[in-house]
Amino acid sequence: MTGFTELLADARELSTAGRRRILGITGPPGAGKSTLAQRLVSELGPELAVLVGMDGFHISDAELRRTGLRDRKGAPDTFDRAGYAALLHRxxxxxxxxxxxxxxxxxxxxxxxxVAVPAAVPLVVTEGNYLLLWPELRPLLDEVWYLDPPPAARLDALIARHVAFGKTPADAESWALTADERNAEVIAVGRHRADRVLGWTAD
Structure with missing residues (x-):
């Protein structure tokens, strides 16, 4: 299993490539994408790296309710896909x-x-579910790492996160096993397109 020290060294090498690089981190819900991305950026420091998450392009809850999609939040069609691609171009x-x-x-x-991304910052780390699903994104990413931890550990982490942000344990488990798992199946289709597949967990 690849350890954090090795991943940090690889991200640091990307940051010294001579032009801005964009590193994508993807995987199913609860895989540890945000945790890994935040740790990398924190260790590299603000002069070398900035974190830009795909989650910033969630369509608002108000709009999801208007269109009847609120109970599918997190599915591919509940994001501003074109907006995220435009940001990567910028x-x-x-x-x-x-x-x-x-x-x-x-x-x-x-x-x-x-989130401000100054022109001098050489590495952008971006994390999100659908980096390998939407074909227009892949050419905009220099590398994509796919996190694929053991399913049981991933589900436990996912349920704990939902509870931490206000769901009851029963609702958290139900959401994780239905909406999140449907999304995980969609995300897994792009696994083979990743530059690296990592059985990495936040622990």
Whole structure:
């Protein structure tokens, strides 16, 4: 199993490649994408890396309710797919600071322009479910790592996260085993397109 020290060294090498690189981290819900991405960026420091999450492109709860999609939140069609792709294009091409949205789990909604990506930062780490599902994204990512921890550990972590953000244990387990697992099956279709598949967990 690849350890964090090795992954950090590989991310650091990307950050010294001579031009801005974008590292994608993907995998099913509860795989540890956010945890790994945040640890990498924290260790590298703000001069080398910035984290931009795909979750910032969740369609708002109000709009999901209007369109009848709120009970499918997290499915591919509940994201602003085109908006996320446009941001990746900007991060590759624009000379100035680019601002990205961030997802606030406490609010269950996104906050616009919450993340600044200065032009001098050489590495953007982006994490999200569908980096390998939407074909227009792959050419915009220099590397994609797919996290594939043991299913039981992943589900336990996922249920614990839902409980931490307000669901009852019963509702958390139900959501994890239905909506999240449906999404996990969709995400797994792109597993073979990853540059690396990691049996990595936050522990």
């Amino acid at each position: 991060l590759r091409r624009e000379a100035g600071t680019v601002y990205a949205p961030a997802f606030d789990r406490a609010l269950e909604d996104s906050i616009a322009a919450a």
